[in-house]
Amino acid sequence: MTVQTWTYILVGITFALYIGIAIWSRAGSTKEFYVAGGGVSPLANGMATAADWMSAASFISMAGIIAFAGYDGSVYLMGWTGGYVLLALLLAPYLRKFGKFTVPDFIGDRYYSKTARIVAVICALIVSFTYVAGQMRGVGVVFSRFLEVDINTGVVIGMVIVLFYAVLGGMKGITYTQVAQYCVLIFAFMVPAIFISIQMTGNPVPQLGMGSTMNDGSGVYLLDKLNGLSTQLGFAEYTSGSKSTMDVFAITLALMVGTAGLPHVIVRFFTVKRVRDARKSAGLALLLIAILYTTAPAVAVFARTNMINTVSDQEYAEMPEWFKNWEETGLLKFNDKNGDGKIQYVADGKRNELVVDRDIMVLANPEIANLPAWVIALVAAGGLAAALSTAAGLLLVISSSVSHDLIKKVFVPNITEKGELWAARAAATVAVVIAGYFGINPPGFVAAVVALAFGLAAASFFPAIVLGIFYKKMNKEGAIAGMIVGISLMLFYMLKFKFGIFDGGKEAVAGLSQDWWFGISPEGFGTIAMLVNFAVSIIVMQFTEAPPKAVQEIVEDIRIPSGAGEASEH
Amino acid sequence: MSDKQKKASAYWRENVRYLFILLSIWFVVSYGAGILFKDALNTIKIGGFELGFWFAQQGSIYVFVILIFVYVRLMNKLDKKYGFDE
Numbered sequence: 057m058t059v060q061t062w063t064y065i066l067v068g069i070t071f072a073l074y075i076g077i078a079i080w081s082r083a084g085s086t087k088e089f090y091v092a093g094g095g096v097s098p099l100a101n102g103m104a105t106a107a108d109w110m111s112a113a114s115f116i117s118m119a120g121i122i123a124f125a126g127y128d129g130s131v132y133l134m135g136w137t138g139g140y141v142l143l144a145l146l147l148a149p150y151l152r153k154f155g156k157f158t159v160p161d162f163i164g165d166r167y168y169s170k171t172a173r174i175v176a177v178i179c180a181l182i183v184s185f186t187y188v189a190g191q192m193r194g195v196g197v198v199f200s201r202f203l204e205v206d207i208n209t210g211v212v213i214g215m216v217i218v219l220f221y222a223v224l225g226g227m228k229g230i231t232y233t234q235v236a237q238y239c240v241l242i243f244a245f246m247v248p249a250i251f252i253s254i255q256m257t258g259n260p261v262p263q264l265g266m267g268s269t270m271n272d273g274s275g276v277y278l279l280d281k282l283n284g285l286s287t288q289l290g291f292a293e294y295t296s297g298s299k300s301t302m303d304v305f306a307i308t309l310a311l312m313v314g315t316a317g318l319p320h321v322i323v324r325f326f327t328v329k330r331v332r333d334a335r336k337s338a339g340l341a342l343l344l345i346a347i348l349y350t351t352a353p354a355v356a357v358f359a360r361t362n363m364i365n366t367v368s369d370q371e372y373a374e375m376p377e378w379f380k381n382w383e384e385t386g387l388l389k390f391n392d393k394n395g396d397g398k399i400q401y402v403a404d405g406k407r408n409e410l411v412v413d414r415d416i417m418v419l420a421n422p423e424i425a426n427l428p429a430w431v432i433a434l435v436a437a438g439g440l441a442a443a444l445s446t447a448a449g450l451l452l453v454i455s456s457s458v459s460h461d462l463i464k465k466v467f468v469p470n471i472t473e474k475g476e477l478w479a480a481r482a483a484a485t486v487a488v489v490i491a492g493y494f495g496i497n498p499p500g501f502v503a504a505v506v507a508l509a510f511g512l513a514a515a516s517f518f519p520a521i522v523l524g525i526f527y528k529k530m531n532k533e534g535a536i537a538g539m540i541v542g543i544s545l546m547l548f549y550m551l552k553f554k555f556g557i558f559d560g561g562k563e564a565v566a567g568l569s570q571d572w573w574f575g576i577s578p579e580g581f582g583t584i585a586m587l588v589n590f591a592v593s594i595i596v597m598q599f600t601e602a603p604p605k606a607v608q609e610i611v612e613d614i615r616i617p618s619g620a621g622e623a624s625e626h
Numbered sequence: 627m628s629d630k631q632k633k634a635s636a637y638w639r640e641n642v643r644y645l646f647i648l649l650s651i652w653f654v655v656s657y658g659a660g661i662l663f664k665d666a667l668n669t670i671k672i673g674g675f676e677l678g679f680w681f682a683q684q685g686s687i688y689v690f691v692i693l694i695f696v697y698v699r700l701m702n703k704l705d706k707k708y709g710f711d712e
Contacts, residue, residue, distance in 0.1 A: 122683075127664075130682035134656045137687045141652045144694045145645050149701075263684060267674035277674030295668070295679040305661050330712055332702060339694035346687050353683040612631075615638050617701075618710040 062433035063202045070240050070437050071217055074444070077236060078221030078229040086476050089226030090157040090456050096231055096327040102340025104234035105324045107241065107441070108449040109136075109315075109341065110348060111187075112194025115241060115442035120417030122356035123363075126286070127297030129356065131307040131579075135510075137342060137349050138308070139315025144338035147316055148325040150525045152334035153614045157326065158453070159319040159517060160461040163539075166524040167532040168607050170466055175539050177457045179516040180319045182543065184457075185490065187318075187509040188450040192495025194443040197415060201385050202436040211495035214444065219488045222448045222455075223481045230448045231327060237441040242347060244438020248422040248431050249351050252358045255425060262354035282357060285364050290403030294360070306580030307507075313586055314510025317518035320449040323456075331617035359421045366424055367399045367410060375399075378423035387413035447491065455484035508550050511582030515546035519589040528611045534597030542589030546582060554578040637708045644700050648693050656686040 083089040096104070114136065122129030154162055160180060164173030192211055199210020221229045246262075253265035257278060269275050282294045292298040299307075315321065324341075325334045367375070372390060382388035389411040390399060401410045419439065422432045459480035464471055471479070516539045523530040523538075551557045553572060556564040569577070576584060659667060664678030672680065705711035 127679055127682060130660060130679075133683050134660055134686050137690050138652065138656050141649070141690050141693050145648060145697055266684075267672075267680070269674065279674045279676075279679075295676050301661060305657060308656065308661065332698075332705065332711070335694075335698045335701060339691070339698050342694055343691050346691050350684055350687050612634065615641075616634055616710055617705055618712050 057429060059429045059432050060202070060204065062430045063436050066430075066433045066437040067203070067440060070236075070441060073236055074217065074221055074233045077233045078225040081228045081232045082224045083226035083228045083477075086460070086473055086480070087157075088228045089477055089480055090452075090460060091323070091326045092226075092228040092231045094327060095329055098328060098333045098337035099340055100231065100235055101324060101328050101333070101337040102344055103238040104231045104327075105321065105337065105341035106344035107234040107238035107445040108230075108324060109321055109345060109446070110238075110241065110442055111446035112191050112439065112443035114348065114352075115245065116194050116197065116418050116439050117415050118418075119352040119355040119359065119421075120414040122353055123360040123417050124412075124414050125297065126292065126294035128299045128304065129353070130297075131299075131304055131311060132507075133349055133353060135308045135311025136315060137346060139312040140338060140342040140345070142312060142316040143321065144335060144342070146522055146525070147322060148334045148338045149331045149617060150614045151322060151521070152325050152328065153331050153617060154610075155326070157323075157460055158456050159322050159521075160457060161465075162524065163517075163520055163535070164461070164465065166607065166610065167520075167535045168604065169532040169536070172532050172536050172539075173461055173465060175536055176517070176520070177461045179512070179539060179543055180453055180457045182547075183318065183509050183512045183516070184320065184450045184453050185487075185494075186512060187320075188447055188454075188487075188491045189494035190509075191443045191447040191450070192491050194415075195440060195447075196495050197385075197387075198419070198436050198439045198443070201381070201387075201416075201419060202433070208496050211492055214440070214447075214495070215488050215492040218444055218447050218451065219485060222451045222488070223484045226480065227323075227327065227452055230445075230452055233448070234445045237445040238344065240441040241438040241445075242344070244434045244441070245348050245355075245418075246351060248425070248427055248435060249355050249358075251427050251431065252362075252421065252425045253354065256358055256361070262351045262358075266354035266357050278357060278361065282361050285361065285368075289364070289368065289401065294357075300575055302575050303577055303580055306574075306576045306583040308580075310514050310580050310582030310586070311507065311510050313514040313518045314512075314582055317513035317516070317521065318510070319457075319513075319517065320446075320453045322517075322521075323453060324449075355418065355421060359417045359424065362421070362424050363412070363417075364401065368401045369398055372397055372399055376423075378420055381423075382416055382420060385416075387416045451484050451487050451491070454487040455480045458483035507579045508554065511546050511550065511579065511585065512543060514582035515542035515585035515589055519586055519593060523590070523593055525611065525614065528608050529597065529602055530593065531597050531600055531603045533600035534593040534595075537596040538589040538593030541592045542585045545588055546585040549573075549581045549585070550578050553581075633708055637704065637710065640704055641701070644697065644704075648697055651689065652693055655681060655689045660686050 087093055118132050160173050160176035163176035195214035196207040196211045199205050200207040221233055249262040250260055253262040254260050256271055257265040257268040258271045259265040259268045269277050270281060286294045328334050328337055391409050393409050399410050400407055402408050422435055459476055463479050464476050520535045520539050553568050556562055660682035667678035668676040670677040
């Protein structure tokens with residue numbers, strides 16, 4: 057059977073599974089729609105959180121980025137896992153004890169203010185839309201390459217599927233489809249990694265294979281070999297990288313703090329029964345995530361070495377079939393500058409003849425390694441599972457922000473439960489359509505755009521929530537001022553240095569990097585914006601009134617784990 | 627201060643102490659071993675791995691997982707000690 061037939065079969069089966077689960081677990085009440093009824097087991101929640109968390113960026117882009125960035129790619133590995141330590145220790149147990157439906161719920165109640173709630177809703181919407189745009193682009197890439205449909209058609213198919221189970225099932229439907237999606241995506245990621253690890257190093261554990269000697273009888277360590285190849289072609293040594301230490305530090309911190317501040321991740325901890333379940337499911341989620349995250353750097357090393365060996369200085373006419381297939385999608389470009397018919401792949405932009413989109417590395421890896429057709433198809437199904445599960449989680453945050461935090465809590469407080477449920481479904485539908493628009497008109501690299509969403513979350517939510525729990529005296533004026541200044545500063549920096557809108561557009565961006573503040577890139581600037589948020593909050597607090605007694609009592613209460621009850625309206 | 631409040635604030639102090647210790651380890655393995663002291667650690671090699679590189683791409687993640695499970699254990703014990711468990 058061909059790769060395409062296999063892909064149709066596997067993608068078809070997994071999609072049917074997701075839809076089946078959605079029908080079986082559709083939401084009947086707002087509580088089921090927002091927090092899956094609040095009775096999800098720690099393991100199910102851990103799996104759902106892992107799938108929710110691991111997006112197209114983790115599955116499709118990350119290993120590819122690391123393959124090209126080497127050591128510099130570590131920022132994603134540490135940043136996207138270390139955040140769970142912060143989440144488990146500083147946020148999840150207390151927010152579960154607080155026991156409401158959404159993150160703006162916490163901000164609104166803890167800071168006793170409608171303004172704070174609305175600011176939080178706006179931050180949640182900005183963060184979630186930035187993030188969801190990247191997912192839809194991932195869906196489009198998979199569809200266009202493996203099912204050979206137009207990217208736009210691919211996005212529309214993805215939209216319809218997500219719409220179906222997010223709108224029908226709400227959090228309940230999403231939770232159980234995410235459990236299935238975790239199984240699909242982890243299996244799809246591990247199978248080719250294990251195959252290739254055995255092929256290249258003889259060690260079936262990719263995490264160890266990465267540090268082993270090559271299987272070709274030379275006795276050379278794989279990483280030494282790759283370092284040699286990289287320097288030969290003029291690239292930085294793979295294990296050293298080229299970013300400044302300051303920038304690596306800042307990006308890692310921004311990603312960690314951003315992870316802990318992402319509303320679609322936080323809200324998952326509202327779905328378990330007790331505070332101790334929230335702690336435990338954070339640990340399980342990270343364990344399940346770590347399986348992929350410790351394999352990804354190994355995949356990066358294998359893919360990079362394989363790719364250089366396959367293409368470097370080889371005849372273009374003799375390239376294998378995958379090369380031509382990816383050329384058709386435009387994600388791989390060859391331009392024979394010196395006309396010798398061979399591929400010169402080097403760091404020097406003037407002589408380099410091959411441009412590889414980093415997003416294709418994971419998807420192309422099994423083909424480069426000549427793995428059987430069903431493995432290649434499995435990777436496609438896994439990529440879709442990763443993108444769809446995250447998109448669904450984000451859409452839920454968007455719809456609950458609108459229906460619960462805006463409509464119910466601000467504009468129409470006496471809306472019926474049924475009305476609120478319909479509002480949630482309508483908001484989810486609108487959000488899917490907007491997300492689809494971004495998928496068809498993609499804003500750039502999946503991971504690059506997603507990385508900015510973390511900066512925005514770090515700059516807005518993290519300080520407000522941490523201060524809300526650990527600093528009893530923090531008041532509404534401080535928190536609101538902090539969130540507004542933090543997210544505005546981050547948006548400004550991102551628009552200036554990532555999109556160049558103040559200096560003549562995209563073309564100017566490269567030239568602006570000498571002007572980066574403290575030498576920190578837009579991806580790492582969330583760290584600075586977060587610190588500014590903390591500082592502004594604490595300074596403003598000094599000059600304004602202390603929070604009312606009742607609020608200080610809420611803070612004392614959320615610090616104690618017992619008596620959490622179920623997530624509720626009051 | 628009532629007995630209940632005293633108990634609650636003692637519980638909170640112990641909790642914060644755990645957080646401080648665990649987050650110090652969190653900082654040392656990632657920002658310390660994986661970033662700031664990476665070059666020094668890279669002179670040490672274990673198998674094919676330079677140690678600083680290993681911490682940045684593998685070791686720190688393993689430690690993160692262990693940290694959360696240690697925290698879960700510590701807190702479950704602490705809950706029991708103060709009678710806040712359910």
